[in-house]
Amino acid sequence: MRHPGLPQAWAEVLVDCPGLETPYTYEASPAIAVGDVVLVPFGDRLVGGLVVRIVSELAAELDATRIRPIHEVVAQSFFQPHYWALLEQTASYYQVSLTQVLRVALPPGLLRRSQRRIRARSGTQPILRSGAAQRLWPLLQKNLETGYSWRYLCQQHPQASQGLRELLQTGCVESYICLGKSTQAKQQLAITLVQPRSPHLTDRQAAVLAQLQQLGGEVWLQSFQEQTGASRGLLDRLSVLGCVAITPKERLRSGLQTTDLSADQPRQLTPAQAAALAQIQQAGAGETLLLHGVTGSGKTEVYLQAIAPLLDQQRSVLVLVPEIGLTPQLTERFQQRFGGDRLCLYHSGLSDGERYDAWRQMLLGGARVVIGTRSAVFAPLPNLGLIILDEEHDSSFKQEQTPPCYHARQVAHWRSQWEGCPLLLGSATPDLETWAATQGAEAQTRYLALPDRVEARTLPPVEIVDLRQELANGNRSIFSTKLQQALVDLQARGEQGILFIHRRGHSTFVSCRACGTPIGCPHCDVSLSYHLDQVLNQSLLRCHYCNYTQAQPQRCPACDSPYLKNFGSGSQRVEAEVKRLFPELAVYRYDSDTTRQKGGHQKVLDQFRSQPASLLVGTQMLTKGIDLPEVTLVGVVAADGLLHMPDFRASERSLQTLIQVAGRAGRGDRPGRVIVQTYCPDHPVLTHLLDHNYAQFLGEELQERQAHGYPPAQRLLLLSCRGLEEAVVMTAAEAIADRLHPILPAGVELLGPAPANIARIARRHRWQLLLKAPPETDWQWLPLTDLRVCCPKGVNLLIDVDPLSF
Numbered sequence: 001m002r003h004p005g006l007p008q009a010w011a012e013v014l015v016d017c018p019g020l021e022t023p024y025t026y027e028a029s030p031a032i033a034v035g036d037v038v039l040v041p042f043g044d045r046l047v048g049g050l051v052v053r054i055v056s057e058l059a060a061e062l063d064a065t066r067i068r069p070i071h072e073v074v075a076q077s078f079f080q081p082h083y084w085a086l087l088e089q090t091a092s093y094y095q096v097s098l099t100q101v102l103r104v105a106l107p108p109g110l111l112r113r114s115q116r117r118i119r120a121r122s123g124t125q126p127i128l129r130s131g132a133a134q135r136l137w138p139l140l141q142k143n144l145e146t147g148y149s150w151r152y153l154c155q156q157h158p159q160a161s162q163g164l165r166e167l168l169q170t171g172c173v174e175s176y177i178c179l180g181k182s183t184q185a186k187q188q189l190a191i192t193l194v195q196p197r198s199p200h201l202t203d204r205q206a207a208v209l210a211q212l213q214q215l216g217g218e219v220w221l222q223s224f225q226e227q228t229g230a231s232r233g234l235l236d237r238l239s240v241l242g243c244v245a246i247t248p249k250e251r252l253r254s255g256l257q258t259t260d261l262s263a264d265q266p267r268q269l270t271p272a273q274a275a276a277l278a279q280i281q282q283a284g285a286g287e288t289l290l291l292h293g294v295t296g297s298g299k300t301e302v303y304l305q306a307i308a309p310l311l312d313q314q315r316s317v318l319v320l321v322p323e324i325g326l327t328p329q330l331t332e333r334f335q336q337r338f339g340g341d342r343l344c345l346y347h348s349g350l351s352d353g354e355r356y357d358a359w360r361q362m363l364l365g366g367a368r369v370v371i372g373t374r375s376a377v378f379a380p381l382p383n384l385g386l387i388i389l390d391e392e393h394d395s396s397f398k399q400e401q402t403p404p405c406y407h408a409r410q411v412a413h414w415r416s417q418w419e420g421c422p423l424l425l426g427s428a429t430p431d432l433e434t435w436a437a438t439q440g441a442e443a444q445t446r447y448l449a450l451p452d453r454v455e456a457r458t459l460p461p462v463e464i465v466d467l468r469q470e471l472a473n474g475n476r477s478i479f480s481t482k483l484q485q486a487l488v489d490l491q492a493r494g495e496q497g498i499l500f501i502h503r504r505g506h507s508t509f510v511s512c513r514a515c516g517t518p519i520g521c522p523h524c525d526v527s528l529s530y531h532l533d534q535v536l537n538q539s540l541l542r543c544h545y546c547n548y549t550q551a552q553p554q555r556c557p558a559c560d561s562p563y564l565k566n567f568g569s570g571s572q573r574v575e576a577e578v579k580r581l582f583p584e585l586a587v588y589r590y591d592s593d594t595t596r597q598k599g600g601h602q603k604v605l606d607q608f609r610s611q612p613a614s615l616l617v618g619t620q621m622l623t624k625g626i627d628l629p630e631v632t633l634v635g636v637v638a639a640d641g642l643l644h645m646p647d648f649r650a651s652e653r654s655l656q657t658l659i660q661v662a663g664r665a666g667r668g669d670r671p672g673r674v675i676v677q678t679y680c681p682d683h684p685v686l687t688h689l690l691d692h693n694y695a696q697f698l699g700e701e702l703q704e705r706q707a708h709g710y711p712p713a714q715r716l717l718l719l720s721c722r723g724l725e726e727a728v729v730m731t732a733a734e735a736i737a738d739r740l741h742p743i744l745p746a747g748v749e750l751l752g753p754a755p756a757n758i759a760r761i762a763r764r765h766r767w768q769l770l771l772k773a774p775p776e777t778d779w780q781w782l783p784l785t786d787l788r789v790c791c792p793k794g795v796n797l798l799i800d801v802d803p804l805s806f
C-alpha cells in the first residue's frame with residue numbers, strides 16, 4: 001500500500017467535517033499510506049481525516065503551489081488490512097469512489113468522536129531539548145500501556161504541542177487513535193457468577209445461584225432481581241461470599257431493552273437440521289452455503305446452534321436480515337438463547353450516536369453476535385467465525401437509488417473470503433442466482449435442504465379461487481364466497497388469520513368515470529392512491545413514490561365531471577371491509593403506515609397475538625419471516641397485482657412472495673389453509689404455488705433467463721440519468737450512448753436510452769441505458785469520467801451494477 005518510490009505524491013483525504021463528501025488533496029510524504037488517519041489544515045484549523053487515495057499526478061484544475069502538506073499522521077493503518085481491502089473491492093466492483101463506500105461503512109463522525117492519544121514506546125530513552133518535552137516524558141512513563149490523550153497532555157504545559165512534536169520526531173513516543181467513550185454510554189449494575197458452589201449456602205442462596213447459572217452467568221442486576229425476586233441483601237451476601245460479582249457495566253444506547261426473557265434451550269434437531277448443521281460446521285474458509293428450508297422448517301434453530309460453539313471459541317458472528325421490521329422477533333430469539341449482552345443491533349434506524357456506540361463496542365468488545373440490516377455487512381467485528389444472511393432472496397439487501405448500489409450478499413461473499421469464514425445464506429425461496437450457483441458440476445455454493453416443516457407439520461394446502469367466476473355468480477365483494485366462509489369459520493373457532501394485499505392505502509387509484517383520466521401525481525408519472533386519514537377523518541390522495549399528498553378533489557381535474565370512482569383495493573380498504581362484514585373479529589393492519597413509529601412492528605404483532613379471534617391485514621411486510629404459531633388461515637386478496645409487474649423477475653418475485661405469505665399458515669399445532677384469489681388462475685406462478693415445487697420453478701425460470709440473456713446468464717449494468725428537465729436528461733443519455741457504442745467490448749450489448757419504467761419520480765425525469773454482458777466480463781472498461789462529462793449540471797448519473805429494479 002505504500003509508495004516510497006514516488007518522487008512527489010498527493011494524498012486525497014476525507015476530511016471529517018459534517019456534510020463534506022469529496023476528499024481534499026494534500027501534499028504527502030512517501031510514508032503516508034491509504035487508510036492512515038491524519039491531521040490536516042482546513043481553513044485555519046487542524047482537523048482529522050482519512051487518507052483514501054494516493055496519486056502521483058495532480059488533477060489539472062488544482063494548483064500545486066496552493067496545496068498544503070498533511071500536518072501529521074495520527075495513526076497508521078487504523079483499519080485492519082483486509083477490512084480496507086473489502087472497502088476497496090466494493091468500490092471497484094460497484095464503480096464508485098472509496099469515499100462513497102466509506103460513507104455507508106463507517107458511522108458518521110467516527111474520527112471526530114475519537115480521541116488522539118500518545119504513549120511512550122517502552123525501552124527508549126531520548127535526549128530532549130525543549131522544556132515541554134522534558135516535562136512530558138516522565139509523565140508518559142507513568143502510563144506506558146495507554147498513555148494520555150493529546151488534549152490532556154496539552155493542558156500540562158503551555159508549549160505542550162511543540163514538546164509532543166519533538167517527542168514524536170525522536171520516535172520514542174507514538175500517536176494512536178482511541179475510539180472515545182461516548183458521553184452518553186450508560187453504566188448499569190450487572191451480576192456475574194463467580195463461584196456456583198460454596199459449602200455454607202442456604203437453600204435459597206443456592207437456588208438463586210442456580211438461576212443465575214441458567215441465565216448464562218451474567219445479567220443486569222435489576223432484571224435478575226425482577227425475574228427471581230431475590231433481594232439486594234441476599235445478592236450482596238453472595239457477593240461477600242465470593243459467589244457473584246456485582247459491577248457496573250456499560251450499557252449500549254443501541255442495546256437491547258431489558259425485557260424479562262426467559263432463557264431458551266437448544267431444541268433437539270430434526271435429522272435434516274442436524275445434517276445441515278454438520279455441513280455448516282465442516283465448511284471451509286470463504287465457502288458459501290445455501291440453506292434452502294421450506295417455511296417453518298426451523299432454519300433459525302440451525303443458525304442458533306451453528307453460532308453457539310463459535311461464541312464459546314471467542315469468535316464473532318454477523319447476522320444480516322432484510323428489514324428491521326423482522327428483527328424484533330429474531331432478536332428476541334437470539335436474546336433468549338445467548339443473553340442480551342452478547343448481542344448488538346446495527347441498522348440504519350439508529351441515530352448517529354447509537355451507530356457510533358455500536359461501532360465502538362464491536363471494535364473493542366469481545367466476541368458477539370451482531371444482527372443488522374444491509375450496511376451491517378461492514379460491521380468491524382473482530383475474529384469473524386460465520387456470516388449469516390437470512391431471507392437471502394430479499395431485495396432490500398440491495399441498495400438502490402443512492403450510490404454505492406451494493407448488494408450485501410455480494411459484499412458478504414467477499415468478506416467471508418477475506419476473513420476466512422463461511423457464509424451461510426438462508427431462505428425458503430432462494431434467489432434464482434443463488435440457487436443457480438449450487439447447480440452443476442462446478443457448483444460454487446454448497447446446497448443444504450430442509451424439505452419438511454418441524455414436528456411433522458405439513459405445508460398448508462393452497463386453494464385458488466377464480467374471481468371471474470365470482471363476478472359471474474354475482475359476488476361483487478372483494479372477498480370470494482370461499483374466503484368469506486373461511487373467515488366465518490375462523491371467527492367461530494376463535495383462530496387467527498392473515499390477509500395479504502400487495503398495496504397499502506385504501507384504493508390504488510382514483511379515476512374519472514366521464515373521461516377515464518386517472519388522477520396522477522404532479523411530480524411523478526404514477527397515479528395517486530386513495531387513503532382515508534382516520535385522525536383527520538379526511539379523504540386524501542397520496543403518492544407512494546414521493547409522498548405528495550392532496551385532498552380528494554370533488555371534480556375531475558381534466559373534465560370537471562363530478563363522477564370520480566376509486567379502483568383497486570389496498571390494505572386500508574380490506575381492513576374496512578373486514579370490519580364491516582365481521583365486526584367480531586379483531587382486525588389489525590400491518591403496513592408501513594401503521595408501523596412507522598419506533599417499535600411499531602412489534603406493537604402491532606403483539607396486539608394481534610394477544611387476541612384469540614383476530615385478523616392481520618398486511619402488505620409485503622408479512623412475508624418477512626414472522627413466526628405466528630396460532631395462524632391457521634392465510635388469504636391472498638388479489639394475486640394479480642403481483643403477477644403483472646413489468647420486470648423480468650416478476651415471476652420469481654411473485655412466487656417468492658406468495659410462498660412466503662402462504663408459509664405463515666399452520667406453523668403451530670393446528671393445520672393451516674391458504675386461499676388465493678385471482679383473475680388468472682392458470683398463471684404458471686400459481687401452478688407452482690399449488691405444487692409446492694419451488695426448485696422445479698427455478699429450473700424452468702433459469703432456462704427462460706438463458707434464452708433471453710438475463711442474469712445469471714448475462715450480467716447487467718444500469719446507467720440512469722436523472723434531472724428536472726426532460727430534454728436535458730434525454731440528451732445526456734444519448735451522449736452517453738454515443739460515447740459507449742464505439743468502445744463496447746465484444747459480446748457487450750447496449751440497450752436504450754429509454755425512459756425508465758416510471759419515467760418521472762419526485763419531479764426528476766429518468767432516462768436509462770442498460771448494458772448486458774457475458775458473466776465473465778467486468779466493467780473496468782467503462783470510461784466513468786467521460787460519462788460524467790456527458791451529463792451537464794443538473795443531470796445526475798447513477799451507476800447500478802447488477803440492478804434489481806428498472
Ligand SMILES: Nc1ncnc2c1ncn2[C@@H]1O[C@H](COP(=O)(O)OP(=O)(O)OP(=O)(O)O)[C@@H](O)[C@H]1O
Nearest residue numbers: 267268269270295296297298299300301454625627
Ligand atoms: N428441532 C425442532 N424441534 C421443535 N421445534 C422446532 C425445532 N426447530 C425449530 N422449531 C420451532 O419451529 C418453528 C419454526 O421454526 P423457524 O421459525 O426457525 O423456521 P424458519 O425455517 O426460520 O421459518 P421461516 O423461513 O418460515 O420464517 C419455531 O417456532 C421454532 O421454535
Ligand SMILES: [Zn+2]
Nearest residue numbers: 512515556559
Ligand atoms: Zn374527467
Ligand SMILES: [Zn+2]
Nearest residue numbers: 521524543546
Ligand atoms: Zn409523486
